[in-house]
Amino acid sequence: MISHVMFARCQSRENFDKIIADWQPHHKDLFGVHVIKLQHRLKDTGLFTREALGKVIERCPAKELGIESVSFEGEQHRRVYGELGNTSGIDAIAAIEKGRIWMNIRRVMEWAPEYRDLLDKIFDEFDDRMDGMKTFKRNLGILISSPNCKVPYHADIQGQSLWQIEGIKRVFLYPRSDIFMPPKNIEKILLRETTEDMPYRGWFDEHAQVIDLHPGEMITWPLYAPHKVENHDCLNISVTMEHWTKPIWNAYAVHYGNGVLRRTLGLNNTSTRDHGIHVYPKAASALLWKKMGKQIEGDVVKTRNFRLDPSSSDGRVAV
Template identity: 70%
Template sequence: MNSMVMNGDIISNWEGRHERLFGNEVVRLNHRLRESGMFTREAIGRLIERCPARELGIESMDTDTNNKERLYGVLGDASGLQALEAIEKGRIWMNIRRVMDWAPEYRRLLDDIFSEFQGRMPGFETFKRNMGVLVSSPDANVYYHADIQGQSLWQIEGVKRVYLYPRSEVFVAGSHVEKILLRETDENMPYEPWFDDYATVVDLQPGEMVTWPLYAPHRVHNHDCLNISVTMEHWTKDIWNSYAVHYGNGVLRRTLGVDNPSTKPSGLHVYPKAASAFLWKKMGRQIKGDVIKRRDFKLDPHASAGRSPIA
């Protein structure tokens, strides 16, 4: 079944106020993706088996909750449904990346979703859209981090508790955003437990989605159940301008020692900063690729933790 057979709106409770809130505040909406038949366990199993190896990310956390080191895995000999069985037993995340590039029916669904948003928000023009599928274990955590493009999280199965923090220098310093953009670090950032006092907390149920402001930090804790979720990313002109400004600021800070440069995503200063970002990349100064290439385990539905070590 594909998105073309879905009747009616994909977002079922849109109101006029959401046009003003979208991208500026935390917005929680109801969706009908489960009715497409494209995100059942059987469909996800088939998707795992179709996924090119380069687009299948598998990670795990240490059993010591004080150790935030990531372990990196491979599918091994497991079938798609066996992979789900392994993940349900362990503390594992699977990220099925860029599904729209190699599964045309998901490209159609992604286009349908953004066409619906565009119809409801005149002037909302997006590019570089992306869709991924996340499968994660009961009680799994995603640590405090920020993303560099427009983001939304769509829940299919299970429940996630999502902590969404204010976008301010207190919670995400501009200098750290620059490090993420220049690939000097991953998305994880310094976190203090008292940050939670200022968080918006959402228990995301199946059939719900949530989106939040650009660069707003967040972290996630799964309830005690397997979670299947869909992530969507997009760029707009304003998001690209913000990227160019922060990237350019990072270049200026590293080359000319400029401190506290403007981060406004509009104005004449955007263009020279965009040019400096382009030149920095052209000169090969940006760090490329994943920081870590090792593989620590393979999925194993017969193992108690859902994984077996790789020698």
């Protein structure tokens, strides 16, 4: 009896040292295949207070700082882009809290080593808990967004998780099926023929899994599963983390290769399985396409329509 109590105490201390607070053994079978919601301890690191993030904003290289506003008309949306200007980091957060603005602080681990250490700690936890899982190309970004802001219907090209720090997000997660995300749409995203935003119809919501994400909670979902996000009536601070594994890379190569074959040979209905001998010629097709310079360059923002301004009623002024 004593030995069981001691074991439980040791296990409790070990779990307390982890960023993920409530991992269970069965989660390893669900990870990357089903939606999982877990508890996390990112707040305890002190890296995501408003004061800490204000300093991060001021350290952020201009090329890694995205500021935009998205307006919606029915099922359509329009983006306009902004700039920080001379606004301090903490004032930028105050401006965002007053408007309809998204700030995306990208690739934080590349220029802020304390966040690299945190990112590696988290994915080392995942790798240790899942036999045979090896993650690479790990990425951490920070999202600061206004009350009632929305992210359009879209899909991501790598393993993705969303970690809530402040505020509440409502996340709509749709079935990973050809109805909601046809293979040809995935190909368009990978070949950069379109953004991650995809065609959306209002009736999709009847089939969505809807989760309200609170501070201290995170979710992860299947690869290429479409989703959209709506903020509650409060400032939201969230962390996004991305990763690759061998199966994710295989899926990328297969869908990319299928896109090349569709465009060059007119082949349709090719296999999308992420394993098997067919992966390698499709990966070769993808590599050749890129080497030939066929891949479209990533979007470059050329026009910025506003600047953050905490003294303005909506947190911004025109430029």
